[in-house]
Amino acid sequence: MPLLLSVSSPAAEAGEQAMGSGSIVYTLVMLVLMIVVFYFLLIRPQKKKEKAAKVLRDSMQIGDEVTTIGGITGIVVKITEDAVVVETGGDRSKIRVKKWAISENATVHDDTQETLVK
Secondary structure (H helix, E strand, O other): OOOOOOOOOHHHHHHHHHHHHHHHHHHHHHHHHHHHHHHHHHHHHHHHHHHHHHHHHHOOOOOOEEEEOOOOEEEEEEEOOOEEEEEEOOOOEEEEEEHHHEEEEOOOOHHHHHHHHO
16 A cells, blocks of 8 residues: 655645635624624614603603503603603593603603704
8 A cells, every 4th residue: 555645835835824814804804794783783773762762751741641561541640750650541540650661752842852853
């Protein structure tokens, strides 16, 4: 059986090393590109929604008609630091809900509208 020896030239070894480092650079570029795409498609719009919801909840006033995330609609009669008392229905029943549970404010205020446009 003949013994086969493989002899590689320095040029071939340099080419293999260049391809390996090029592959790493390509992978890093693609990873950064994916992160940027995720930021603009997922993270940034979510932060905008959260900011708009915070403005909505902070601008609530007594007498506003609001809707909760559970679908309960009523008029705000009292606002505390973290809760809102909502009067619902004709029998004047009152429900206390957390501010984060308010999903919509049907009463439009001029100062709130300017803030949401910005």
